[in-house]
Amino acid sequence: MAGLMLQGTGSDVGKSVLVAGLCRALSNRGLSVLPFKPQNMSNNAAVTPEGGEIGRAQALQALAARVPLHVDMNPVLLKPQADRTSQLVVHGEVRGTLGSANFREARRTLLPEVMASYRRLEARCDLVVVEGAGSPAEINLRAGDIANMGFAREAGVPVVLVGDIDRGGVIAAVAGTRAVIDPEDAAMIRGFLINKFRGDPALFMDGYAAIERLSGWRGYGVMPWTPAVGRLPSEDAVVLERGLGGGSGKLLVACPILPRIANFDDLDPFRQESGVEVAMLPPGTPIPAEAALVVLPGSKATMADMAFLRTEGWDIDVLAHHRRGGMILGICGGYQMLGRSIADPLGIEGAPGEIAGLGLLDVTTVLGDRKALREVSGVAMGAEMAGYEMHMGVTERGDAAPFAMLGGRPDGAIDASGRIMGTYCHGLLASTGLRAELLARLGGTSDGLDHHAGVDAALDELAVEMERHLDIDGLLALTEYRA
Numbered sequence: 001m002a003g004l005m006l007q008g009t010g011s012d013v014g015k016s017v018l019v020a021g022l023c024r025a026l027s028n029r030g031l032s033v034l035p036f037k038p039q040n041m042s043n044n045a046a047v048t049p050e051g052g053e054i055g056r057a058q059a060l061q062a063l064a065a066r067v068p069l070h071v072d073m074n075p076v077l078l079k080p081q082a083d084r085t086s087q088l089v090v091h092g093e094v095r096g097t098l099g100s101a102n103f104r105e106a107r108r109t110l111l112p113e114v115m116a117s118y119r120r121l122e123a124r125c126d127l128v129v130v131e132g133a134g135s136p137a138e139i140n141l142r143a144g145d146i147a148n149m150g151f152a153r154e155a156g157v158p159v160v161l162v163g164d165i166d167r168g169g170v171i172a173a174v175a176g177t178r179a180v181i182d183p184e185d186a187a188m189i190r191g192f193l194i195n196k197f198r199g200d201p202a203l204f205m206d207g208y209a210a211i212e213r214l215s216g217w218r219g220y221g222v223m224p225w226t227p228a229v230g231r232l233p234s235e236d237a238v239v240l241e242r243g244l245g246g247g248s249g250k251l252l253v254a255c256p257i258l259p260r261i262a263n264f265d266d267l268d269p270f271r272q273e274s275g276v277e278v279a280m281l282p283p284g285t286p287i288p289a290e291a292a293l294v295v296l297p298g299s300k301a302t303m304a305d306m307a308f309l310r311t312e313g314w315d316i317d318v319l320a321h322h323r324r325g326g327m328i329l330g331i332c333g334g335y336q337m338l339g340r341s342i343a344d345p346l347g348i349e350g351a352p353g354e355i356a357g358l359g360l361l362d363v364t365t366v367l368g369d370r371k372a373l374r375e376v377s378g379v380a381m382g383a384e385m386a387g388y389e390m391h392m393g394v395t396e397r398g399d400a401a402p403f404a405m406l407g408g409r410p411d412g413a414i415d416a417s418g419r420i421m422g423t424y425c426h427g428l429l430a431s432t433g434l435r436a437e438l439l440a441r442l443g444g445t446s447d448g449l450d451h452h453a454g455v456d457a458a459l460d461e462l463a464v465e466m467e468r469h470l471d472i473d474g475l476l477a478l479t480e481y482r483a
Helices: 014-027 056-065 104-108 113-123 149-155 172-178 201-215 227-231 237-241 264-271 302-311 313-325 334-337 432-442 453-467 472-478
Strands: 003-008 033-036 038-043 045-047 053-055 076-082 087-092 091-101 127-131 159-164 189-197 218-224 251-256 276-281 293-296 327-331 341-344 355-356 361-382 383-397 404-406 410-411 420-423
Touching: 003 014, 003 149, 003 472, 014 033, 014 056, 014 127, 014 453, 033 056, 033 113, 045 056, 045 189, 045 361, 045 383, 053 056, 053 076, 056 127, 056 453, 091 104, 113 127, 113 149, 127 149, 159 172, 172 189, 172 201, 189 201, 189 472, 201 218, 218 313, 218 453, 218 472, 227 453, 251 264, 293 313, 293 334, 302 313, 302 334, 302 341, 302 355, 302 361, 313 327, 327 334, 334 361, 334 383, 334 420, 361 410, 383 432
Parallel strands: 003 127, 003 159, 033 127, 038 076, 159 189, 189 218, 251 276, 251 293, 293 327, 327 420, 341 361
Antiparallel strands: 045 053, 076 087, 087 091, 341 355, 361 383, 361 404, 404 410
8 A cells, every 4th residue: 555656857768667667576576566657648558358448558567567457557548639639538438538728627627536546556456656747847737737746746655756868968857857846746756766878887976976966866776778678568659760770681561650650569579570670661751662561550540640641642652562462451540541431420530521541442431439449359361369459430341351250250351362451450460370370471480479478578677677776675665565
């Protein structure tokens, strides 16, 4: 019945990964630990066993803690779907749309629901490890805050501030946070830790001491840049900056980065294959002619992303890839784009309307106000598969055959050539047999690695490094936990 919160000097300082590593380290010590994030903003989400959705970072943290996912772990999830508007998900269920005009007022009303989730988790375990969002130094967002200090003060949870030395300016980032935040907020911060250090830690000893002197906070260690982190799924879109890696002789899998791309960790299992190169293509980059497979990813705003695909000329590239005999896989929103048309009569994702798809599959989609959220399993391409569905809309299949059978229910579509396929199943590429079959059809081979086991092993490696470089005992001493 204790809590500890990690907040950051900014976004993408590594809070999500550190919370996951801390959950695994404490679980390894025999503690019952649960992850929690009051408010998340991400289009990467996971389906919980009870049929709700939470941020994928909290799903990873739950895996690290060796516990099932639950909607209480991320009670408020904002999913950006257009400029200045986000879908609001509370306790795993869609509760409408928030815009810049009503965001601040709306979130004030959500604190009681956030606290209810936290108290339920607190009653179930020895320790709740909490992840903040963004930075408490964003004092322009402090009024009505439920993601950082607003939550910490309401819950009475001690805070440790995470600084990212890799981006530079970490001394100013930590000391500057102390300088700009409210004194009562500053009193909640009991210390700091430094993340993503490269090189000889001795070279930073003077800087570490300077942070302690300037901030008045105690340091809890310097976490080095850890290779295992690269094998963990990322929730932050910064991972999409990866481009062509120069993997000569490898099968090239190309995926365009759409403005509202969702659940892009679907491609992570390909990254572990030694014979595969994954290229995430930013706007302005054509789809390479040498690509063996083009993946159209999930999208939080399918019609808008379909229009963007055409604006970028990626539709021309995809059709040319098809004419050359290349293979194309559409996942969720990408599956809808492969069809004849997408209609949004209710204005679910923006203004009501309809847009033509790529016309590569004989399917049509109508978006609706009911969201499908479920874990699924079945068979596709003769191989067993499992994953989850997360979409709003119904797709009608014409003459195309189903891509998969999920518990006796048809899913997706595949054309007569077997080269154009679409599915609503996220996470399918983590299925070892299906991934091997797909690579075989591309003329390659799979290493046969278990993706889920690889992620679990990476969490263990991360926990070992955290035990080695951070004062875990000191962090535990900040909480109310007593062995």
